Amino acid sequence: MIQKLTIKQTEEFFLPLIWSGKENQIDYDISLSKEGASIRLLLLILGNGESWADVNIKITHEKPQTKSMVIVRGILGDSARINFNGLVKINKGSYLSNAWLAAHLLLNSDRAKGRAIPSLEILENDIKAGHATTVGKINEAEIFYLMSRGVPQKKAKQLIVAGFLSGFLNDFPDSKEKNLILKQIKHVV
Numbered sequence: 314m315i316q317k318l319t320i321k322q323t324e325e326f327f328l329p330l331i332w333s334g335k336e337n338q339i340d341y342d343i344s345l346s347k348e349g350a351s352i353r354l355l356l357l358i359l360g361n362g363e364s365w366a367d368v369n370i371k372i373t374h375e376k377p378q379t380k381s382m383v384i385v386r387g388i389l390g391d392s393a394r395i396n397f398n399g400l401v402k403i404n405k406g407s408y409l410s411n412a413w414l415a416a417h418l419l420l421n422s423d424r425a426k427g428r429a430i431p432s433l434e435i436l437e438n439d440i441k442a443g444h445a446t447t448v449g450k451i452n453e454a455e456i457f458y459l460m461s462r463g464v465p466q467k468k469a470k471q472l473i474v475a476g477f478l479s480g481f482l483n484d485f486p487d488s489k490e491k492n493l494i495l496k497q498i499k500h501v502v
Contacts, residue, residue, distance in 0.1 A: 314338070314340065315340040315341070315342050316340060316341045316342070317341075317342045317343075317344075318341065318342070318343045318344070318352075319343075319344045319346050320343065320344065320345050320346065320347075320350040320351065320352050321346060321347045321350060322347030322348055322349055322350060323347070323348075323349040323350070324347075324349075324350055324351070325351040325352075325353075326350075326351065326352045326353070327352075327353050327486075328341075328352065328353070328354045328355070329354075329355045329357075329484075329485050329486060330354070330355065330356045330357070331356075331357045331359070331494065332356065332357070332358045332359065332360070332366060332368070332387075333359045333360075333364075334359070334360055334361065334362065334364030334366075334393070336366060337365060337366050337367070338366065338367055339356075339366055339367070339368045339369070339370075340368075340369045340370075341354070341369070341370045341371070342371045342373075343370075343371065343372045343373070343381075344373045344375060345372070345373065345374050345375055345376065345379035345380075345381065345407075345410075346375050346376060347376055348376045348377050348378050348379070349376075349378050349379070350376065350379045350380075351379065351380040351381070352372065352380075352381050352382070353381075353382045353484075354370065354372075354381075354382070354383045354384070355384050355385075355481070355484055355485065356368070356370075356383075356384070356385040356386075356387075357386055357387070357478070357481070357482075357485075357494065358385065358386070358387030358388070358389070358395055358418070359387070359388055359494070360387065360388070360389045360390065360391075360393030360394070360395060360425070361389075361390040361391045361393050362391050362392065362393065363391070363392050363393070364393045364394075365393065365394040365395070365396075366394075366395055366396070367396045367398075368385070368395060368396065368397045368398070369398045369399075370383055370385075370397075370398075370399045370400070371399075371400045371401075371402070372400070372401045372402070372412065372414075373402045373404065374401070374402065374403040374404060374407040374410045374412065374440075375404050375406075375407060376406070376407055377406065377407055377408050377409050377410065378408075378409045378410065379407060379410045379411075380410065380411045380412070381401060381411075381412045381413070381414075382412075382413045383399055383401070383413070383414045383415070384413075384415050384416075384481065384484075385397060385399070385415065385416040385417070385418075385429070386416075386417050386418075386419075386477070386478060386481045387416075387417070387418040387419065387427065388418075388419050388421060388474055388477070388478070389418060389419070389420050389421060389422070389425035389426070389427055390421040390422050390425055391422050391424060391425065392422070392424040392425065393422075393425050393426075394425070394426045394427070395418060395426075395427045395428070395429075396428045397416050397418075397427075397428065397429045397430065398430050398432070399414045399416060399429075399430070399431045399432065399444075400432045400433075400434065401414050401431075401432070401433050401434070401442065401444070402433075402434040402435075402436075403433075403434070403435045403436060403437050403440050403442060404436050404437065405436045405437055406437065407436075407437050407440065408437055408438075408439040408440065409439060409440065410437065410440045410441070410442075411440070411441045411442070412433070412440070412441070412442040412443070413442070413443055413444070414431045414432075414433070414443075414444040414445075415431065415444065415445040415446065416429035416431055416445075416446045416447075417429075417445075417446070417447045417448075417477075418447070418448045418449075419449065419450075419451060419474065419477050420448065420449065420450045420451075421450075421451060421470065421474070427448045428448070429446040429447075429448055430446070431444035431445070431446050432444070451470055451473050451474070452473070455469075455473055456469045456470060456473070459472060459473075478494075482494060
């Protein structure tokens with residue numbers, strides 16, 4: 314089911330989301346329909362076991378001076394799979410708009426799979442927009458370095474994952490939620 318949101322004039326909307334394997338389809342269609350509308354969407358993905366999901370996020374800038382920031386960070390263990398498609402569309406007439414779309418997935422298993430496709434569709438000239446994506450495994454050299462300093466392998470992986478998520482988690486609003494997330498990370502690593 315597609316979640317549709319319309320953000321209105323000078324409204325700043327913050328949407329923190331966490332996926333821990335229960336849903337198989339996550340769809341958001343967000344419209345910035347008035348001048349000055351803004352959204353910041355953070356999606357944390359914690360996948361393990363056989364969990365999988367298709368994630369589709371579409372942001373449409375319809376008016377001038379709108380702003381969007383979509384940041385996805387994920388840790389995938391066991392045979393977890395994520396297919397992320399992000400689209401930011403900046404319509405004609407949405408001048409001075411600002412958009413950022415990023416997806417970063419860390420694979421903690423040879424069987425885990427992640428696909429991240431960020432897309433920009435820009436129909437206006439006077440805007441600022443960018444995107445980034447990374448999908449990769451935990452660096453074995455980093456694990457080796459920590460283990461050579463006496464850190465057990467499992468703890469080394471947990472430290473690397475915590476570092477991967479640390480700045481991102483600081484943007485989540487509730488400290489209880491952060492503690493719950495940190496506990497869930499131990500199940501993924």
